[in-house]
Each structure stands twice: as C-alpha cells, then as structure tokens.
Amino acid sequence: MRRSLALLALVFSAQAAMAAPDYLDDRSTPSALIRSLYNAISLHHYARAWSYFADPEKNGDYADFAKGYADTAEASVTIGPVTSEGAAGSIYTTLGVTVSARTGDGKTESFGGCYVTRQIQPAIQEPPFTPLQIVTGHLIARPADDAMPTSCDDQGQPRF
Numbered sequence: 001m002r003r004s005l006a007l008l009a010l011v012f013s014a015q016a017a018m019a020a021p022d023y024l025d026d027r028s029t030p031s032a033l034i035r036s037l038y039n040a041i042s043l044h045h046y047a048r049a050w051s052y053f054a055d056p057e058k059n060g061d062y063a064d065f066a067k068g069y070a071d072t073a074e075a076s077v078t079i080g081p082v083t084s085e086g087a088a089g090s091i092y093t094t095l096g097v098t099v100s101a102r103t104g105d106g107k108t109e110s111f112g113g114c115y116v117t118r119q120i121q122p123a124i125q126e127p128p129f130t131p132l133q134i135v136t137g138h139l140i141a142r143p144a145d146d147a148m149p150t151s152c153d154d155q156g157q158p159r160f
Contacts, residue, residue: 020043021042021043023039023043025039025048027131028132029132030084030093030117030119031095033133034077034097034117034134035077037134038075040052044069046062046066049069050065052133052134053133054135072104073102073103075099075100075101076101077097077098077100079095079096080095081151082095089124090118090120094116094156095114095115095116096149096152097112097113097114097148098142098147099113099139100144108144110147111140111141111142112140112142112147112148112149112160113137114137114156115156116134116135116136116137116155117133117134118135119132137156140158140160146160
C-alpha cells in the first residue's frame with residue numbers, strides 16, 4: 001500500500017511539473033508585460049502575444065508570427081537591466097532579457113536581447129485607451145550562460 005501511494009504521489013508530481021503555466025495578462029509594468037508575452041507564447045495564445053505589440057505588422061504578419069513559435073513548447077524570461085525615461089506624454093522603458101525556450105522535441109535554446117515598451121500617460125488619453133505596449137524587441141541566440149545583455153541602446157539593440 002505504501003509503495004502504491006509513493007508511486008501515485010510521483011505520478012501526480014510529474015503531471016504537476018508538466019502542467020501549463022497559469023494564465024498571466026498583466027500590463028501594469030514593463031516587466032509584467034514582458035512576462036505576460038512569454039506566458040502567452042508558452043500557452044500558445046499567439047493572438048494575445050501579438051496584441052502586446054504597438055505595431056505588430058511592422059515585423060510581419062500574424063500568420064508568420066504564430067508560425068515562428070509553432071515548435072515552442074515552453075518559454076521563460078528573466079528580466080535584467082531596466083531603464084526608463086519620459087518623453088512628450090509617454091514613458092519609454094528599455095528592458096534587457098534572457099529567454100529560455102524548450103522546443104517540442106525537448107531541445108532548449110537561449111536568447112538574449114532587449115525590449116522597449118511605451119506607456120502613454122493615461123490621464124491625457126481619450127478613447128480608445130491604449131495600454132502599455134511593446135514598441136520593439138531584439139533577440140539574439142546566445143549561450144545560456146552569456147545571454148543577458150550588459151545594456152540596451154536607445155533603439156533597443158542589446159549590448160553584450
């Protein structure tokens with residue numbers, strides 16, 4: 001009986017470890033927005049991920065965007081250097097990140113890069129309201145132990 005309970009506990013632990021992450025859609029801070037992006041990718045919610053970008057068509061169409069993540073089983077992000085500055089009613093924030101992605105066949109890939117977000121001052125907006133958005137992102141395949149950029153330039157390009 002004891003052995004059966006231990007085996008059952010092991011099975012449930014393995015299932016919990018493989019369970020999908022909880023849904024996260026948080027646009028309250030630049031870091032939360034980027035975490036939400038990778039949560040959407042991990043859950044294969046590509047339309048939600050696409051919606052976080054201010055001008056997603058600038059980087060191609062939605063079908064190409066979704067296809068680019070088709071083999072991604074899971075993705076996680078670590079936020080590094082963050083800098084913010086105000087400009088004419090907006091706050092621009094640049095975030096350094098590392099991304100770890102696991103493909104459908106179990107291979108792990110690492111990327112380093114930067115995102116630039118923009119928050120238009122909520123008090124000056126008229127409908128429709130524009131939430132915090134990603135203006136641009138630049139990721140480069142990197143070794144896992146050297147993926148975090150030391151800084152990001154004004155255009156969101158990573159410096160390693």
